[in-house]
Amino acid sequence: MHSHPQPHATATSADPHANHTHTHSHRSVAEHRQAVRELLEPLAAGRSQRLPLVQALGRGLAETVTAPRSLPPFANSQMDGFAIRSGDVPDGGAELRVVAPVPAGASPAALQPGTAAPIMTGAMVPAGADAVVPVERAVPAAFPAPGEEAAVWLPPAAAGTFIRDAGSDIEAGERALAAGTFLGPGQLGLLAALGLADVLVHRPPAVLLVTTGDEVVEPGEPLEAGKIYDANGTLLETALRQAGLAVVRAGISTDNPAELRSLLRSHTAAVDLIVTTGGVSKGAYEVVRQAMDGQDVAFQHVAMQPGGPQGLGTFDGVPLLGFPGNPVSCLVSFEMFLRPVLSELFGSPHPRTVIRARLAQPLTSPAGKHQIRRGTLLPDGTVRLEGGESSHLVRALAQSNALVHVPVGVSALAEGAEVEVWML
Amino acid sequence: MHSHPQPHATATSADPHANHTHTHSHRSVAEHRQAVRELLEPLAAGRSQRLPLVQALGRGLAETVTAPRSLPPFANSQMDGFAIRSGDVPDGGAELRVVAPVPAGASPAALQPGTAAPIMTGAMVPAGADAVVPVERAVPAAFPAPGEEAAVWLPPAAAGTFIRDAGSDIEAGERALAAGTFLGPGQLGLLAALGLADVLVHRPPAVLLVTTGDEVVEPGEPLEAGKIYDANGTLLETALRQAGLAVVRAGISTDNPAELRSLLRSHTAAVDLIVTTGGVSKGAYEVVRQAMDGQDVAFQHVAMQPGGPQGLGTFDGVPLLGFPGNPVSCLVSFEMFLRPVLSELFGSPHPRTVIRARLAQPLTSPAGKHQIRRGTLLPDGTVRLEGGESSHLVRALAQSNALVHVPVGVSALAEGAEVEVWML
Secondary structure: OOOOOOOOOOOOOOOOOOOOOEEOOOEOHHHHHHHHHHHHHHHHOOOEEEEEOHHHOOOEEOOOEEOOOOEOOOOEEOOOEEEEOHHHOOOOOEEEEEOOOEOOOOOOOOOOOOEEEEEOOOOEOOOOOOEEEEHHHOEOOOOOOOOOOOEEEEOOOOOOOOEEOOOOOEOOOOEEEOOOOEOOHHHHHHHHHOOOOEEEEEOOOEEEEEEEOOOEEOOOOOOOOOOEEOOHHHHHHHHHHHOOOEEEEEEEEOOOHHHHHHHHHOOHHHOOEEEEEOOOOOOOOOHHHHHOOOOEEEEEEEOEEOOOEEEEEEEOOEEEEEEOOOHHHHHHHHHHHHHHHHHHHHOOOOOOOEEEEEEOOOEEOOOOOEEEEEEEEOOOOEEEEOOOOOOOOHHHHHOOOEEEEEOOOOOEEOOOOEEEEEEO | OOOOOOOOOOOOOOOOOOOOOOEOOOEOHHHHHHHHHHHHHHHHOOOEEEEEHHHHOOOEEOOOEEOOOOEOOOOEEOOOEEEEOHHHOOOOOEEEEEOOOEOOOOOOOOOOOOEEEEEOOOOEOOOOOOEEEEHHHOEOOOOOOOOOOOEEEEOOOOOOOOEEOOOOOEOOOOEEEOOOOEOOHHHHHHHHHOOOOEEEEEOOOEEEEEEEOOOEEOOOOOOOOOOEEOOHHHHHHHHHHHOOOEEEEEEEEOOOHHHHHHHHHOOHHHOOEEEEEOOOOOOOOOHHHHHOOOOEEEEEEEOEEOOOEEEEEEEOOEEEEEEOOOHHHHHHHHHHHHHHHHHHHHOOOOOOOEEEEEEOOOEEOOOOOEEEEEEEEOOOOEEEEOOOOOOOOHHHHHOOOEEEEEOOOOOEEOOOOEEEEEEO
16 A cells, blocks of 8 residues: 655656566466466475375365275165075066075175075175165065075066176276365265275465555554554455465554565565565555565566556565455455465365356446456346445455456446356 | 164064154155254354454354444545545646645545645545546646645546545445355455454354264275275265364264164263264164164155155254265265255355256156256356266265256256256
8 A cells, every 4th residue: 555655656657676676567367377376386396295084174185096996895785675696587576585684794695596685775795696676676575584484576677786886986996086186075085985094185385464554453453544444464364264274464564664574574484475465556665565675576567457466476585475455456366366376286275166147237347457346146147246346345345255257358248248257 | 774684674664663753754855954954943042152353264143243334434545646626626627736645544634725635545535625636647747755845737527536435335334244144255354344353153063973884994994895984974074074063073883773872972962963874764773763762853755866864853952963874965965954054044154156057968867856966067057967866976976066956846857958056
């Protein structure tokens, strides 16, 4: 944020830090995302760790997992019924002698010709048997007491009926999960079914989060005239935590560059990445720009609304992303740049669900920029915009469940136009 | 799971526990969900707690929050520019005397007629001023040094130009967030912007999770013939944790009802809810059914595939949900019954995103049941089914990102048919 107006500090004046920082003209969202990816890529190398399955929830898989065994591990019954040799029962049905039952978990003897074995759901099909007749189709439609001499009349069944073949879900040696897969309940359930107790996952980076601005006050503190509460700290810390990152909060920096540098240096040893908010605009006296004097940090304007001004580079060798100061710009910067790159590099967080939806109302957009509006996906499949395009509308953000994308080159869309929507 | 076949224990025989448990014929998904809701509703009362904002991430709001102040709290500038009285500048423009600048965070003096105040983005608009002219439109297009006597030529600007009015996001006294709102980064960011440091949230229930079956073995242990690894424990524990619940794992129960009862009783004091897997089918000797002898637990068949057999009631007064034994049935039971009821009662987890999509291939479904298939939403907006309808296909589940709903009354759908899809 600006705080000290100075002579000749205008949107078009020469950058006084041009010797030390790189200033570019507008670049595309894709170009900037690629730059973020290149900045963070080294963090993904050699940072994997082996965790018990439950602790791996929400992490990205750091190895490709091959099935050590088939699932199911053995042919088993899909029903409570009688295991038979299908050839023993002709079209008209047959009476077979009932042999010892097969409970789930048992390893049964081979089924002798002319016999039927009571078998429970999930129990191993005896060698020789190739079909199961559900008990309710038998006569009598009940299992005899174990040990009791009994016979049962059964209708015919084709080979394979009500049998789950070994390997019908996955065969030993097949790829179970690809490296980079996000590990949710379904994926971890598969690893458990395969008998694996732990798994190699990526270790996500630890992030130092610093908000800046002489006008910014911690929530809960008294608010003097002209000041505002810090929404960015809470917004971004929770977004980063939700994405699985460890977050170190350095509080709010003043607009004094020396103070910001000293604040950053008191934390850099403990983190892998720095995220700042505010102080990255084109004015010459923005605190993050000033504090990066002599550091390898570039400040550029991405062709995106909101969230155009972006800083990117390293501070004392630690990767740094400088997001703009308005809350909506912060969240959009996170969603457009940091979050997708984390998903790609670390397999976590899970990528946003992307859908196409129709606008519930018209909109306008600066043709030269990729506009990101906030909206709500409605039950009828349309998306309603929440608030206008202005980046200070945090209540409208709080009412939204989606980001609505208006690509470069589009200056207006009619009600009913189809747009890309990212579900938050 | 079945393990001990017994005389006359068939799918159609009378329930030997009919004196103690309630057996119903098929009931609808909506009816069962309502029953789950009634069972859990008492848990939501009087369980709220006040938490700092960041710790409230992922919780449901237990109070309606009214804005204690307006946002923005004061009219502020949307640009770096000059604050003016719009009436001072006629159509042809005017030269105005430049007065002291207004940095962000300052509380400026009123703007005197005929003057222009340099003002920074986010800074408070001085009393009397009603428009901001961006600095790049001024002549000269730069701010004079503070203290320097200067004048600036400015083009006209309508009242309100580049000013964010006080309360334009939210007015003091308006509802900021409704009780029951899921608290993600956007919502917590709004509370921070309003200056709130903590928030009253629901405390989610603690769940005891018990998997059952003589055939079930912990992942990592040796696997004898006829046994399978416990996928349900990992699958459900992570699903419950992802939904924000605290989970107590009691490990795997044998098929001995007395052992299951004793296992449950060793944990019930510490939990609010019990979830079991397996042993709820129609056979008379399923372990969960047997262990519930004398307890107020009903076993019924919900008109749903997979996951039809369901137990529901209380064990020693603690609410209990008995899910069926196959992994896919477990997850579908969780997604169809427990998760939506938690969202309703506790405001957390966030409800699943529901969309309409076209099938990438045809399907068949039992007309009398609500079928839930697993699938992947593809970039072209169609949904591809993963695996068949069988509930043991955990690899197919691991490849899915969505549940595909086929309502009661539908027995077949063609490729391209529109279906309801829940994003996982």
